[in-house]
Amino acid sequence: MSIHSWNAPNNSDPIKYLQRYCVRLNVRVARHSALRAVVDNESSDPTLVIPCTALVDTGAATSGIELKIAKKLGLEPSGFSTRTTADGPRMLRQFAFSIAFGKQMEFDVADGLGVDMAAAKIDAIIGMDILARCVLVVDGPAGKFSIQHRRPDASAHI
Numbered sequence: 001m002s003i004h005s006w007n008a009p010n011n012s013d014p015i016k017y018l019q020r021y022c023v024r025l026n027v028r029v030a031r032h033s034a035l036r037a038v039v040d041n042e043s044s045d046p047t048l049v050i051p052c053t054a055l056v057d058t059g060a061a062t063s064g065i066e067l068k069i070a071k072k073l074g075l076e077p078s079g080f081s082t083r084t085t086a087d088g089p090r091m092l093r094q095f096a097f098s099i100a101f102g103k104q105m106e107f108d109v110a111d112g113l114g115v116d117m118a119a120a121k122i123d124a125i126i127g128m129d130i131l132a133r134c135v136l137v138v139d140g141p142a143g144k145f146s147i148q149h150r151r152p153d154a155s156a157h158i
Contacts, residue, residue: 023056023138023145025101029069029124032096032108048073052123054099056136056145060127063099064113069123070095083113099124105149107133 030036030049050069062083070093077093084090093114100106107130115125135148 024122025054025056025126025147027052027054027124027126028100029065029073030098030100031073031075032098032110033106034108035096049100050123053121054101054124054126055117055120055122056126056131056147058128058131058136060125062111062113062129063107063109063127064092064115064125065095065097065099066117066123067093067114068118070097070114073097077114078111081111081113099126099130102147102149105134105147 028049029052030047036047050072052065052069062081075095075097078096079094080091081094082089082091094111095114096108096110097112098106098108109129113125117123117125131147133149135150136145137148138145
């Protein structure tokens with residue numbers, strides 16, 4: 001089982017830091033593993049990996065990536081989905097991509113969403129489609145969180 005941990009910066013109040021910045025991760029976004037061998041056009045690199053900042057969002061059913069990241073990866077929308085967002089119902093493009101963090105955690109997202117969060121300086125959202133396969137521990141007073149990937153065959157305690 002892989003574990004990824006994070007601590008608030010040393011000179012910050014951990015609680016205020018988490019309130020302001022939420023739980024964010026440095027991640028790597030790439031094409032869905034099934035699409036890496038496919039080159040859609042001459043300008044896309046199927047092996048391209050883009051470092052990003054992701055927001056861990058337990059209120060999001062589906063993970064998503066910023067539209068500019070999808071464009072850089074040469075992804076074409078696989079469809080559209082109407083989702084309720086903080087701004088109300090929105091028609092969003094769907095993309096297939098992967099998000100990786102830590103040393104050995106990579107998750108393929110078949111019907112991820114294209115989102116516009118550039119103003120918040122967030123490139124990706126890690127939603128419950130990924131988090132449901134993990135153990136997420138947030139220790140607010142200590143300003144720490146950890147994510148542990150639990151394989152489907154591992155015993156789970158509820």
